[in-house]
Amino acid sequence: MTNNNNLLASVALFGELYNSEKYSSLTDILSDYIIAAVTLDKRFSVNSTELKDLLFNTYGFIIPESVIRTTLKNRLKDCVNKENEIYHFNLSKLKNPINTVEEVEKIAEKQESILNALCEYISSKRKISINETDKERIRNNLSNYLMDNGHFEEYNDLISAFIISNEKSNDFNETLDSIKEGLVLYQGICFSEDISQLGSWQNELTVYLSTEHLFNCVGYNGSIFKEIFNDFYNLVKEINRASKNSKGNQIINLKYFDETKKEVDEFFQSAESIKKGYKRLDPTKNAMKSILDGCKDVNDVKLKQVNFYIELKKLGILIQEYSYSSVKNEYNVVDENIIQELKKNSGKNRFFDEDYCWQCLRIFSKINYFRRGVNNLPFEKIKHIYITENNFAKYLAHNNKVKFNDTDISFAKDIDYIITRFWFKLKKGFNNKTNLPKTFFVLTKAKIVIASRLNNSVSKCYDKLQKEYKSGKLNEEQAIELNRVYKEKPIVPEQISMDNIDDSLNFLENDSFIEDFLREKTRKESEYKKAIIEKSELEKELEYYKQKEKEEEQNKISVQIENESIEYANILWGKFKKHKFSSLLYTIYVFLLTSLPVIIGFLLKIIEPFNLWMISIGKYQLIIWAILLLVFVLEIFGRAYIFDKEKIRDGWCFIKVLLRLRYSALKDEKINEFKFEYKTLKPSR
Helix, strand or coil, X not given: CCHHHHHHHHHHHHHHHHHCCCCXXXXXXXXXXXHHHHHHHCCXXXXXXXXXXXXXXXXXXCCCHHHHHHHHHHHCCCCEEEECCEEEECXXXXXXXXXXXXXXXHHHHHHHHHHHHHHHHHHHHHCCCCCHHHHHHHHHHHHHHHCCCCCCCCXXXXXXXXXXXXXXXXXXXHHHHHHHHHHHHHHHHHCCCCCCCCCCCCCCEEEEECHHHHHHHCCCCCHHHHHHHHHHHHHHHHHHHHCECCCCXXXXXXEXXXXXXHHHHHHHHHHHHHHHCCCCCCCCCHHHHHHHCCCCCHHHHHHHHHHHHHHHHHCCEEECCCCHHHXXXXXXXXXXXXXXXXXXXXXXXXXXXXXXXXXXXXXXXXXXXXXXXXXXXXXXXXXXXXXXXXXHHHHHHHCHHHHCCCCCCCCEECHHHHHHHXXXXXXXCCCCXXXXXXXXXXXXXXXXXXXXXXXXXXHHHHHHHHHHXXXXXXXXXXHHHHHHHHHCCCCCHHHCCCCCHHHHHHHHHCCXXXXXHHHHHHXXXXXXXXXXXXXXXXXXXXXXXXXXXXXXXHHHHHHHHHHHHHHHHHHHHHHHHHHHHHHHHHHHHHHHHHHHHHHHHHHHHHCHHHHHHHHHHHHHHHHHHHHHHHHHHHHHHHHHHCCCHHHHHHHHHHHHHHHCCCHHHHHHHHHHHHHHHHHHHCCCC
């Protein structure tokens, strides 16, 4: 493995050992590292320089010789003899030190599995194959990422996205966080004069806050940045409670320059212009959105500005009353030639803001003035530092043309660096994870990196959108749609999650987002129109089949009703016919009964035997005729009062139908009538 690989595994083990109950100090742990390295190399007589090289070759550590000598003197004095600056090891006197080399290899194997997963992730996202050369580049990029080196490396976005995509994996996060914790200790050792003097901060320090940190302290840039500032601020308060200077004042002061105040005031003035309608809100300016939130008019913005400075004063953050003109020439770092050279060397991957460069160099000149040009002291004694998260400002601050010498402490650091130095100096551990600073979690860094990149990318896209809209390349509808898309992008760390990281990464990896978006929008609109037409045709077809199905169903019902009506009509016709024939017979019966006396009398006359008989009885035949007459009268009377006249009439009408040969017509008529009656009375279906 390379020294970089060894270093990550070594610092991770360092953090684990520090959190265990086996060791009481950092030098105890370092002594085991030294013994394991000496044993592995079988070099038992070395000077401090050789031992420093041995630790580097074994673990990747670059430990100051002063720290090595202190460890040998205080922790290994029972097994190490010093003669003429040579340390002689007698390992037989040791009490079973831990085999750190073996433990480092175990941790390195776990880290190697993460590296392999990262390579697969990059391969899938970039749609490329990863060879050994690529893997080594990714390995170095990951190492620099975890050690907070190399802000502009090739795979930073993909590494961040990979970490976020695994945010639910506890083992994964614990492995990376253990590296971060170990790095806090390792870097603390590297930058400390004497690690035996830990536990308190004794030196005066003035920290000058940049604009973003002033906004962070009141939460304008979101919850995560506020939490990070609170971690820093709580460490400052803890130090000030425990230590005072010779005058009894707090030893750490928080201030800001008039350049920063001017930048803040211009920010609030822009907020007023937006409220007046003179400017449009850039969706990437989180602080601006926070300022405008809840403000109904310009007066509300002014009130928020007043309250902002009141809040800073409550927190003890005061303005440094010095102007740029007070800086003496001997401490001035502002130089036109340097600016032009920096601009020339900035390269294509780093945007060079000349105005902001002038502002930063003026601030650095003030820092240099307050330090009186003494910049090669340990951080604990540097007395003045400017903190910013702006990568361009940090790039300037670490450039040798600005800070003069490699060994100088730069004029600007980020807040992570300050928190790490305070945390290490105060000798705080890592056992209580809930109280750890937010910056100690690698997942937090990953979210900040992606959010920052998204913010920058969205801001550039937003500027491009404005220009293309004004030039007529985009119409109003396209501009509104793109603006909506940009507003939906997660540009604060707390909005970044494994649910939206793929979409965020695709946005970052796409250099022609507007063109692709419009092309995709056109394609979708075309597909949408096509889908609408297809839908309309399908709806028509569906309606046709529904109507056809309805008609078929209706036909089935009609046929069924028709059949039922015929059956119903036939039944009623049978009853009707039976009734008519009954009336017919009754009519014939009444007719015969009524005609019987006449017929009998007629027969008595025309039939000779009966006629002779009637003559023979003489006057008695009058009795017979009288009886027949009485019967006839009675029948006439009965026809009026005894017989059913309606039935007789009905029978007579039926006789006329029969006589006129209209029976079939009557049947058809009555059948149709009964069918109509059935359909009328039948409930609708």
